[in-house]
Amino acid sequence: MNRLNFLKSLSPALAAAFLLSSCGGDSSNTTGWAYNDSDNGGFSVNTDYEGQETGPGLVFVEGGTFTMGRVEQDVYQDWDNIPRQVSVQSFYIDENEITNTDYREYLYWIRRVFDIDYYPEILTTALPDTLVWRDELSYNEMYVENYFRHPAYNFYPVVGVSWIQAMKYCSWRTDRVNENILIEQGIFNEFPDQSDADHFNTEVYLYKSGEYTQQNKAGLEDHNPNSPFGDEGRPVRIEDGILLPKYRLPTEAEWEYAAYGNIGSRVYNRVTDANKFTWNGSASRNPEADQRGDMLANFKRGRGDYMGTGGWLNDQAATTMQVKFYPPNDYGLYDMAGNVAEWVMDVYRPLTLEDVRGLNPYRGNEFKTWDKDYQGLGALEVLQEPQRDGDSNIVALPGELPRRDVTEEENLNRRNYKKADYRDHIDGDKQSSIYYDAETEEGEPLMYDYATTTLVGNTTRVFKGGSWKDNAYWLSPGTRRFLEEDQSTDFIGFRCAMDRVGFQNLDPDREKRHKKPKRDKFKRYNYN
Template identity: 40%
Template sequence: MNFSKYLRFAVVGACALAACKGGPPTATKPGKYSSTTGIEYNTEEGMRVSDYQGIPEGPGLVFIEGGRTVLGSAEEDVAMTHDNIERTVTLASFYMDEAEVANIHWLEYLHFVRKDSAEEFYQSALPDTTVWARELSFNDPYVDYYLRYPGFRYFPVVGVSWLQANDYCTWRTAKVNERLAGEGDEGDSGSSKGGGLFGRKKKKGGDAGDAAEGTSEDGGKTKIAIENGNTLPNYRLPTEAEWEYAAQALIGTQETGNENQENKRIYPWDGRQVRNPYGKGMGQFLANFKRGRGDYAGIAGSLNDGAMITEYIYNYPPNDYGLYNMSGNVNEWVQDIYRPLSYEDVEDLNPFRRNGFLDPSEKYDKKGYQSLIDDHVRVYKGGSWRDVAYWLSPGTRRFMAEDSATATIGFRCAMINAGSNK
């Protein structure tokens, strides 16, 4: 390399280090040159750095700003499980579906699975509609109609196991990113030609950081890679800590400039009552749950919410994060396996139990019928249309085998907030 080339690198390197134009480099404005070597990006010699305008918008997701909180049950432990004692943790910001996954969403899933997958997998994706069947109750119509009849389109899907819910998350990730890829090819992202979310790959080869090729509908090559920021992170089930934090929605009790959390909620709304105390909706229930023995909906009239079983996923007021039905309607699967002492074992930053580490399944006598716990039971949260108000509190938790399903458990998806804490 000759002296003039060294000099040019020195000049551009100094300019980059001094952040000549517009301040220090950022993820969305990395600059033209490396701030450590001075080498120009997107040249034959330099590394490829794609245009990036921030994480693409994920359909149906609401941003949940993370922070410090106290997780755990705020209610009297009437079940005597002592499995969710209060402790202080910190959660990173994330995204969560504003409402439960509904029947229409699952039917869409089945539509594409039938087109793109083996018949065996399609059969495995079908919800268990027989969860409605009861020997001493006439729920027979729900067995046939609840999933497929148009009137139930935006009721939460049920009869879905934890394993099936995970498969849905995997499919949804692929389908949403496939759509983003198509939009990028057609220039819908608003970026300049060759850039933006999905610019076309113009030449073969490149270094290890280059994108993998994918073929668009018009035959063009798209650049799809994590490094390009042109895909959404994975849709997934929320962790138990994320779900509980989002359900509390304590951001609605926070005073500006005060880092002390002086109020805690029993439910995802203020107060100890389960009816709306204000305005035109005064007296109406704030969630879909069982009021008492034999009372699923109240008497006919203005205070009857009409929810004998599940209900429209947007039917009750959202919490302060904008999330609907974080209490009642259906319980919801979360990622964690169940252990009664998770609150003692997991870390205090993004707590999550993925396995039996520190609390192995061998300690639980399932073979001798003294326990129901092993590494295949998963936590579910939130209470349902068939549960009493105790289970509406975000700190309560129960568990069930990951391959089982009921008429009272559904789910919603979550996603990390990549590259930012706000």
């Protein structure tokens, strides 16, 4: 009996078990040599891996196909969100927007670890701009003085944070989460004495672990008979599946997909997701009679109407509101409509949806590699001073690994990419301009000459969703706006995302139906 007929003869459960056992087990299906056996060379394989853990603050979003783009009239006539069917793979995204308390924890760590007198710019470039609350014809000094630090606003979404600052926060969060995982696993000592370059960084630990000893307590069992780590055990590797992938901003496609929360709206392979707002996917958002008619998001109802009338404040907020105050969408995500708009990773182009790929669409790739010759070091070394770009902006902190753009010379034999910067690929670069002469390699860009012919350039980023300051039109996930990556406002915040590795669903039995969060009765979340 051949393999195919044998599998057909088994029950579905037994067939699945057989397939899994043939792919794993305690010995190699290729050579027959035992895994994790020092007598057989010591090749290590995590045969007990049970799948990716959900990182702190994250919610799993099962990926799929959906129609991205406009779902209502384009009243501004921008024509920048033409509907297109795309797919996103499964990912994780924060349950709620990053709060003032979350961001203050980040700033506290910077003060604790770095010599701020010697590196003042590390702190100053991370501080949110509290002056975004000021207005020429509105009195908002209370927010300027209190919003970021007063305990009354502890769990309100942080604002005044640029796209660049949000990305750096995500990098910091990656390291702190993975550091805590190693502490909980007993591999690291708790509360280490870290300073300047001597702090935990995930990449340094993974790729230069032999030099990272500040927190080492006990390593994993090393099956290599010639191990250089001795009896103390070896450091954790990617192959162990213990450390999590990096936190990052969601892509525009991921954010829009998660905002719709279209669980249960798919009919076989026919995707029916023409929702206008994030709560359309639920048949009954507020099932209790005394909650019917309550506002489902924090936004501006009309000119001058930010919160309703005295005695009946319809959304309970003049500006922002604490996170988790309004009901979540069907993925269990809060404030995907209203409260604050949110940064996403993408570079803005009006015709992005006509250009990007159908799977994991994204514009903004800048391919980099580690810089082994940074400042003449001649080898990959941990930074002792901040690394700056040509504009003197800090791109890497002490204790991290230096990076540089990939070069065309080192990618001559590649077909999938050739250069480092693809932010303007096909849309606005010289090669796509009608004024570009391929023979002489001369010419000027036709479009996106920033600050000369347009306000759109390679440093212009997308932000999604409506805010407390916006009318209902912007609450639709299909709308999109843009701002320079180094700018910030009083109505833009952010939340983090993370890649899903391996299986695209959570159920180990490969359950295909994603269950909705159970909500017997909606109750406003209260931090107090």
